[in-house]
Amino acid sequence: xxxxxxxxxxxxxxxxxxxxxxxxxxxxxxxxxxxxxxxxxxxxxxxxxxxxxxxxxxxxxxxxxxxxxxxxxxxxxxxxxxxxxxxxxxxxxxxxxxxxxxxxxxxxxxxxxxxxxxxxxxxxxxxxxxxxxxxxxxxxxxxxxxxxxxxxxxxxxxxxxxxxxxxxxxxxxxxxxxxxxxxxxxxxxxxxxxxxxxxxxxxxxxxxxxxxxxxxxxxxxxxxxxxxxxxxxxxxxxxxxxxxxxxxxxxxxxxxxxxxxxxxxxxxxxxxxxxxxxxxxxxxxxxxxxxxxxxxxxxxxxxxxxxxxxxxxxxxxxxxxxxxxxxxxxxxxxxxxxxxxxxxxxxxxxxxxxxxxxxxxxxxxxxxxxxxxxxxxxxxxxxxxxxxxxxxxxxxxxxxxxxxxxxxxxxxxxxxxxxxxxxxxxxxxxxxxxxxxxxxxxxxxxxxxxxxxxxxxxxxxxxxxxxxxxxxxxxxxxxxxxxx
Amino acid sequence: xxxxxxxxxxxxxxxxxxxxxxxxxxxxxxxxxxxxxxxxxxxxxxxxxxxxxxxxxxxxxxxxxxxxxxxxxxxxxxxxxxxxxxxxxxxxxxxxxxxxxxxxxxxxxxxxxxxxxxxxxxxxxxxxxxxxxxxxxxxxxxxxxxxxxxxxxxxxxxxxxxxxxxxxxxxxxxxxxxxxxxxxxxxxxxxxxxxxxxxxxxxxxxxxxxxxxxxxxxxxxxxxxxxxxxxxxxxxxxxxxxxxxxxxxxxxxxxxxxxxxxxxxxxxxxxxxxxxxxxxxxxxxxxxxxxxxxxxxxxxxxxxxxxxxxxxxxxxxxxxxxxxxxxxxxxxxxxxxxxxxxxxxxxxxxxxxxxxxxxxxxxxxxxxxxxxxxxxxxxxxxxxxxxxxxxxxxxxxxxxxxxxxxxxxxxxxxxxxxxxxxxxxxxxxxxxxxxxxxxxxxxxxxxxxxxxxxxxxxxxxxxxxxxxxxxxxxxxxxxxxxxxxxxxxxxxxxxxxxxxxxxxxxxxxxxxxx
Numbered sequence: 001x002x003x004x005x006x007x008x009x010x011x012x013x014x015x016x017x018x019x020x021x022x023x024x025x026x027x028x029x030x031x032x033x034x035x036x037x038x039x040x041x042x043x044x045x046x047x048x049x050x051x052x053x054x055x056x057x058x059x060x061x062x063x064x065x066x067x068x069x070x071x072x073x074x075x076x077x078x079x080x081x082x083x084x085x086x087x088x089x090x091x092x093x094x095x096x097x098x099x100x101x102x103x104x105x106x107x108x109x110x111x112x113x114x115x116x117x118x119x120x121x122x123x124x125x126x127x128x129x130x131x132x133x134x135x136x137x138x139x140x141x142x143x144x145x146x147x148x149x150x151x152x153x154x155x156x157x158x159x160x161x162x163x164x165x166x167x168x169x170x171x172x173x174x175x176x177x178x179x180x181x182x183x184x185x186x187x188x189x190x191x192x193x194x195x196x197x198x199x200x201x202x203x204x205x206x207x208x209x210x211x212x213x214x215x216x217x218x219x220x221x222x223x224x225x226x227x228x229x230x231x232x233x234x235x236x237x238x239x240x241x242x243x244x245x246x247x248x249x250x251x252x253x254x255x256x257x258x259x260x261x262x263x264x265x266x267x268x269x270x271x272x273x274x275x276x277x278x279x280x281x282x283x284x285x286x287x288x289x290x291x292x293x294x295x296x297x298x299x300x301x302x303x304x305x306x307x308x309x310x311x312x313x314x315x316x317x318x319x320x321x322x323x324x325x326x327x328x329x330x331x332x333x334x335x336x337x338x339x340x341x342x343x344x345x346x347x348x349x350x351x352x353x354x355x356x357x358x359x360x361x362x363x364x365x366x367x368x369x370x371x372x373x374x375x376x377x378x379x380x381x382x383x384x385x386x387x388x389x390x391x392x393x394x395x396x397x398x399x400x401x402x403x404x405x406x407x408x409x410x411x412x413x414x415x416x417x418x419x420x421x422x423x424x425x426x427x428x429x430x431x432x433x434x435x436x437x438x439x440x441x442x443x444x445x446x447x448x449x450x451x452x453x454x455x456x457x458x459x460x461x462x463x464x465x466x467x468x469x470x471x472x473x474x475x476x477x478x479x480x481x482x483x484x
Numbered sequence: 485x486x487x488x489x490x491x492x493x494x495x496x497x498x499x500x501x502x503x504x505x506x507x508x509x510x511x512x513x514x515x516x517x518x519x520x521x522x523x524x525x526x527x528x529x530x531x532x533x534x535x536x537x538x539x540x541x542x543x544x545x546x547x548x549x550x551x552x553x554x555x556x557x558x559x560x561x562x563x564x565x566x567x568x569x570x571x572x573x574x575x576x577x578x579x580x581x582x583x584x585x586x587x588x589x590x591x592x593x594x595x596x597x598x599x600x601x602x603x604x605x606x607x608x609x610x611x612x613x614x615x616x617x618x619x620x621x622x623x624x625x626x627x628x629x630x631x632x633x634x635x636x637x638x639x640x641x642x643x644x645x646x647x648x649x650x651x652x653x654x655x656x657x658x659x660x661x662x663x664x665x666x667x668x669x670x671x672x673x674x675x676x677x678x679x680x681x682x683x684x685x686x687x688x689x690x691x692x693x694x695x696x697x698x699x700x701x702x703x704x705x706x707x708x709x710x711x712x713x714x715x716x717x718x719x720x721x722x723x724x725x726x727x728x729x730x731x732x733x734x735x736x737x738x739x740x741x742x743x744x745x746x747x748x749x750x751x752x753x754x755x756x757x758x759x760x761x762x763x764x765x766x767x768x769x770x771x772x773x774x775x776x777x778x779x780x781x782x783x784x785x786x787x788x789x790x791x792x793x794x795x796x797x798x799x800x801x802x803x804x805x806x807x808x809x810x811x812x813x814x815x816x817x818x819x820x821x822x823x824x825x826x827x828x829x830x831x832x833x834x835x836x837x838x839x840x841x842x843x844x845x846x847x848x849x850x851x852x853x854x855x856x857x858x859x860x861x862x863x864x865x866x867x868x869x870x871x872x873x874x875x876x877x878x879x880x881x882x883x884x885x886x887x888x889x890x891x892x893x894x895x896x897x898x899x900x901x902x903x904x905x906x907x908x909x910x911x912x913x914x915x916x917x918x919x920x921x922x923x924x925x926x927x928x929x930x931x932x933x934x935x936x937x938x939x940x941x942x943x944x945x946x947x948x949x950x951x952x953x954x955x956x957x958x959x960x961x962x963x964x965x966x967x968x969x970x971x972x973x974x975x976x977x978x979x980x981x982x983x984x985x986x987x988x989x990x991x992x993x994x995x996x997x998x
Contacts, residue, residue, distance in 0.1 A: 364632075365588075372505075379624055384650075385617040394552070394613075394657075401661040409661070413654040420650055424627065424643065432631040432639055463550050470551035 006065035009056070009072040012049040012080065013120045019045035020113035027106030035104045036095055042109035043091050046116060050084040053077050062479060064126065068188050071126040074479035078326055078472055079123040079253035082333055086245035087116050089337045089450050093344055094238040096444045103149055112242070115141040119250035123257065128177045128187040131254065135173070135218070138247055139166050145242070146235040158234025165227045169217035176210025179203060180262070192262035200266055208263055212273055215258065218251040221311060222280035225304045229288070232300035237353065240296055241340030244303045245333045252310055252329060256322055259314060260480045267317045274315045275408055281308030282412055286419035293356045295343055298422060299336075302381055305419050306332055309383075312412050313396035321399035322477035327469055328392035331380075331458065335389055338454030339377045345370060345443035345451065354440060357425075362435025370440065371430045373455045380458040382423035383416055388462030395470075488545050489533075490557040490608045493526045493571070494601050501597035509589035513582060516593035520574040523600065527571035534564055536951050540959065541673055544610065553613035553670050561952035562737060562807060563607040566730055569814045570603045572938065573726045577719035579931045580822055584718060584829050585633060592633055595625040596719065603727050607734065612660050612670040619731065620653055626720070626728070634715040641708075641715035648708040652698030659691035663743070676742040676963075689747035692740050700732030702755075702792060703762035706785045713781035714834070718825030721777060725784050726818035730810045733791045737803070741795065742963050749967040752796040756886050762789035763893030770900040776824045776834045779904055780817060783860065786893055787813045787868075793890055794875030798968040802878025803957045804950055808871030811949060812859070812942055816868055819856045819935040823849070826928050827908075830921045836904065841913035846923045850909040852932045857905045859939050861898040867942035882969070 007014065023038050023045075054077070062073040091112055098104030114137060121134025143166060147159020181187050183204035184195035196204060217224040232240045263270055285305025292298040310332070313325035346354040346363075354360055364371035380389030393416065400409040457465070500519030504512040534542060544558035559567065577596060585592050602625070605618035623646055631642035664670045667678045680688060698705045709729075713721045741748050763786050770782035787809060794806030826849060827842070828834055843850035859866035862873075872894060880887045913919035924932070942949055 364591075368591075384620060384624060386621045390617070390620075397658065398552070398661050398665075401658060402665050406658065406662065409658050410655060413658055414651070417647060417651045417654060421643075421647060424646055427627070428631060428639060428642070431628060432642070466551040467548075 005063060006070075009063050009065040010070055010124075011056075012053045012084075013117050013124075015052065016045055016049050016113050016117045016120070019048075020110050020117065023106065023113065024110045027110060030106070032105055035098075035106050035108070038106040039091055039095050039109045042113050043088055045113060046084050046088045046091070049116070049120075050081060050088070053080050053084065057081075068190070069127045069130045070121070070124050072124060074472075075253070075257065075326075075476040076120075076124040076479075078476035079249060079329075080120050082249045082330055083119045083123070083246045084116060086249065086333045086337060087112055087119075087242065089341075089454075090238055090242040090245065092446050093241070093341050093450055096446065097236060097238050097344055098149070103151065108145070108148060111141040111145055115145070115242075115247070119246060122250045123253040125254065125257070126189045126261070128181065128189075128192075131258075132170075132174065132177060135254070136170060138250065139170060139218075142166070142243065142247060145239045146231055148239060149236045152234075152236075154234035155236060156234075158231045161227055161234075162231045165217070169214045169224070171214075172210050172217070173214030176207045176212075176214060179207030179210060181207075183207060189257075189262040193265055196263070197265040200269070205269055208266065208269055209273065211258065212255075212270055215251060215255045216277055219248055219255065219307050219310075220304055221277040221307050222284045222304065223277075225281065225284065228304055229292075229297045229300040232303075233294055233296045237296065237340060237344050240299075241337055241344070244299065244336045244340065248303070248307070249329050249333060252307075252314075252325065256314055256325060257480065260317070260322065271315060271317055274311050275405075278308045278311035278315055279408070279411060279415070281305065281311065282415045283308075283418070286415060286422070289419070289422040292422070293358070295346075295355055295357070295360070298426070299339055299343070302339075302419070302423075303336065306336075306381070309393055309396055309412065309416070312408060313399050315408060316396075316399040316403035316405060318399060318403050319474070319477040319481045320402055321396070322480060323470070323473040324392075324395035324399040326473035326476050327395045330469060330473070331388055331392040331462070334454045334457040335377055335380050338451055338458065339374070339381070341447055341451045341454065342370060342374050342377065345447050346440050347443075348438040349441045351441075354437065357429045359437050361429050361433040361437070363430040363440075366435050366439035370443075370451075373451055374430060375427050376455050376459060378423040378426045382420040384420070386460040386463075388458040388460070391463065391466060486543070489526060489530055490543050490559070490604070491545055493523055493530070493567075493604050494608075496522050496526070497574075497597040497600040497604075501594040501601070504590045504594040504597060507590050509586075512590040512593045513578070516578045516597055517575060519597060520571070520578055520600065523604075524571045524575055527568050530559075531564060531568055531952075534559075534561070534952055536561070537955060540956065541610070554611045556610035556614060556671065557608045558610045558673075559608055560956045561954070562734070562956050564952050565807065565811055565949060566607045566727075566734055567604055569730070569811055570600065570607070570727045572934070573722060573814070573818055574600050576818070576822070576931045576935065577722050579927055580722065580825055581717065581719045582927055584825070588632065592629070595628050596723070599625045599629075599723060603723075603731075606731060610672050612664060612672055612675065615672065616653075616657055616660060619735075620650075622728065622731075623649055626724070629720045630712055630716045633717045633720070636715075637711070638715040641711040644708045645712040648705070649698055652695045652705070655691040656695040659688045663688060672738070676738075678743070680744060682746045685744040685747035686750065689740055689744040689751060692735065692744075693751075696732040696735035696740065697758075698732075699735065700729060700788050700792065701785060702732075702758050702789065703765060703785065704758075706762070706766070709785060710778050710781040713784075713821075714775060714777045718821060718828065721781075721821040721825075722818040725780070725821060726814040729784060729788060730814055733788070733795065733806065733810050736792065736795050737806070737960070742960055745964050745967045748796065748964070749798070749969045752798070752969050755792050755796045756883070759789035759793045760886060760889040762786060763890050764896070767893050767896035767900060771896065771903065773900075774836055776836055776904065776908070777821065778834075779836075779900060780820045780824065783897060783900065784813065784817050786897060787817070787860075789893070790872055790875050790890060793879050793886060794871075797875070797878040797882045798961070798964045799878050799881055800957055800961050801874050801881070803960060804953065805871050805874025805876070805878050807953055807957070808942070808946060808949065809868065809875055810871075812867030812871045812939070815935050815939050815942070816856055816859045816866075819852075819932060819939070820860060822931055822935075823853045823856060826924065826932075827918075827921065831918060836907050838915055839908045839918045840911050840915060841909070841919065842921070843909040844913060845919055846921060848924050849928075852924070852936060853909060854905060855936055855939070857901045859943070861901050862894055865940070865943045867939045867946075869943055870946040 057077040118137030125131035143163040149155035184192045220228040289301035313321040380387035383393040541558040547555040609615035766785040773779035794802040862868045
């Protein structure tokens with residue numbers, strides 16, 4: 001294993017780290033004016049990483065780097081591409097938002113870049129040490145991003161809350177990691193798997209549970225979801241869009257790799273935990289959203305709800321299930337980015353966000369294009385065909401049925417009807433009610449661009465992508481199960 | 485590869501729907517009318533080119549566009565007739581909304597055209613999941629039609645409609661996933677011949693039943709229907725009663741019966757029981773309604789119960805009768821809602837007591853209304869007579885008791901419909917504003933006359949409609965023959981007597997001996 005190969009396989013991370021460091025220097029020298037230019041540079045760096053990543057996949061270069069600490073396989077490439085796409089989308093829409101608040105600084109894109117590096121490491125980690133470093137790198141930049149609107153009390157509160165609770169979750173993971181290490185004698189995924197297959201004691205079980213609990217916090221699965229609504233509401237909207245998409249993809253991918261890799265020999269040990277978390281997330285995510293008036297809080301509960309469906313695919317613990325998870329994540333990223341960008345565009349002439357149901361009532365007459373886009377997004381999130389969100393649910397439920405978990409599938413899908421209630425409330429407010437407040441102001445072209453792209457993907461046209469997406473996701477899932 | 489007429493029928497309204505979103509009111513109306521008329525013309529072409537007695541599935545199209553399921557279209561005679569019903573009613577719906585819808589016309593027309601795409605898609609889909617997508621997608625435009633353009637209590641009605649039907653349908657998806665996993669294909673014609681394990685059939689049947697019973701709607705899950713009907717705009721009610729309710733019946737005849745014959749036979753008693761309750765109960769409820777649309781809505785539930793009874797009679801008469809009731813009811817209840825719409829547009833109330841004596845100032849209207857009332861009652865010579873007679877004849881071979889109850893429902897049907905007609909059209913002109921209403925205009929003529937013609941055609945010469953379906957219904961009966969349940973009027977197959985009944989035993993006396 002030469003260093004050249006290792007460096008080649010980690011090329012995306014290295015490239016992003018170097019650009020992050022360079023841009024950090026540029027920011028330091030050029031001050032606040034450079035924000036926009038640095039954002040463009042950061043987007044370019046992420047595009048570069050994305051293409052490099054895809055070229056790795058085309059080359060079929062699955063390989064271990066740095067002596068088993070880092071793995072670039074089909075799964076990692078798939079997840080990283082999603083992460084980069086989501087990060088790019090969130091960066092594109094950010095400057096305009098903060099310019100309204102005159103707080104945009106070059107640090108923002110730099111933090112996003114470091115976050116992307118951390119997320120890349122999370123999904124590629126094949127050693128608990130790499131995993132933890134990636135996780136912390138991503139989390140620490142997230143804490144700062146959450147409080148980026150410094151003069152806004154809610155944003156600061158969100159940052160602090162996220163930091164304290166995130167720190168706790170990291171501590172739980174670390175404790176779990178130490179238990180796993182103690183009982184298996186190694187931090188490498190392959191080593192842990194071998195050790196646990198030979199002997200799986202109660203202590204090791206505790207380690208697994210602690211690790212899973214910590215990860216459940218990161219993906220905002222019930223019962224570790226409490227922070228989500230507050231943080232999502234308080235953080236600046238572009239940051240919320242980011243939290244709901246990229247880190248969630250990375251954390252789910254990390255969880256999937258953990259569950260099928262080191263803990264893959266002990267499926268029954270974690271399966272029931274995942275089943276519980278899945279059903280609880282679906283139900284709590286749906287019920288919690290019903291009373292919400294604030295749109296960002298509502299979408300926070302919606303993301304909890306979606307995590308539940310994603311976990312159903314994982315609970316199946318089959319290659320089909322993992323493939324379903326990846327398909328769901330891909331669709332979820334576009335739905336989430338689309339809905340948050342639409343929220344970003346809901347601002348009146350003075351730049352104040354229209355953030356509650358009252359503010360957007362009658363949106364279909366004041367701003368029809370935006371209302372129709374939101375309609376498509378909401379029906380898609382609710383999983384109503386022919387919108388593409390249905391396909392995500394379809395594949396995970398299909399996997400669950402194939403794995404003979406019919407009760408899980410039936411309960412999950414029946415609970416999705418509860419969720420449909422608040423999604424159609426969104427549409428009711430926009431379409432059935434009379435306009436009350438001001439019409440939203442004209443939104444910048446960049447926002448329309450991102451929104452149009454997301455809506456195009458989640459529209460019925462998305463079904464034309466299914467063969468391609470399905471193959472990629474199957475290949476990604478196979479990568480995990482071949483390694484196992 | 486023959487001409488993809490079914491895809492074209494889907495594409496025309498779809499393109500028009502997208503166009504309508506960007507057009508102003510008057511051009512949106514024209515585009516919508518034009519597109520639905522093209523689809524009607526295509527539908528007629530479809531019917532003319534349908535080879536009666538030919539292959540079971542015709543005009544098939546296959547394309548491997550998606551992962552997991554196919555873009556597969558094709559029709560048999562049953563689907564053909566229901567597609568004809570849809571494309572026939574659509575231009576009439578557009579005409580019905582011509583003047584009464586004034587706000588957001590483009591979006592309204594787009595929703596209706598989208599509805600047409602989805603209805604044709606449901607009947608033409610040959611892939612289980614494609615069917616599900618079309619089936620469920622119908623919720624979106626209907627939710628908007630009720631919610632945006634509906635009456636005062638539209639929000640409650642739209643929520644109820646949406647959540648009720650969604651809850652009914654999602655379990656069907658799980659059942660479909662199981663079936664496809666078991667059978668290894670999502671192709672509907674193949675699945676119709678596939679023998680699922682008898683134990684599993686029960687659960688699958690129940691999952692499908694949950695969906696179709698809500699759509700149908702059967703008692704006791706019918707409560708969304710009166711709300712949705714009352715609040716929907718006229719054309720929305722026409723589509724709901726005319727076509728959407730038929731999705732439930734179509735589901736039974738396409739999925740439940742051929743795919744799960746054993747479970748259908750085992751649970752036929754359940755269907756009979758619910759249908760008997762529905763016929764009597766909803767007829768009585770209809771009798772006391774003060775709101776015209778609600779009355780017709782409840783009558784729909786009663787008529788649909790005749791459909792379910794006919795379907796589960798497991799014989800040709802019952803199945804053909806059920807199909808004819810569906811077609812006839814689609815026309816007649818649609819026409820009745822249009823009749824209500826005509827006077828609602830003038831007086832803006834659906835309360836029966838606000839009208840009276842309309843045959844004096846609106847004689848032409850009263851004539852049409854009378855024709856459709858009689859058709860709804862099942863007068864010989866109209867479409868519903870054919871269907872109801874066949875359905876009841878079919879069920880008589882199975883159970884005289886069910887027939888007795890259902891026939892009572894027909895009598896009650898005559899009672900509430902004639903009572904309605906008397907209060908609206910006969911008697912004295914109590915209300916000055918009702919008395920001042922003008923008779924039908926040309927647009928309303930154009931709406932009602934074609935339906936009247938179709939109702940009479942179906943009543944006088946039903947063979948045109950039965951012929952395309954005959955082969956498919958015979959095939960279904962063959963599939964069901966082995967499991968047909970036995971009830972009280974089934975003939976007992978005893979051992980035949982050795983001799984004729986008037987045989988006198990020859991006692992061996994010699995001739996002339998006494």
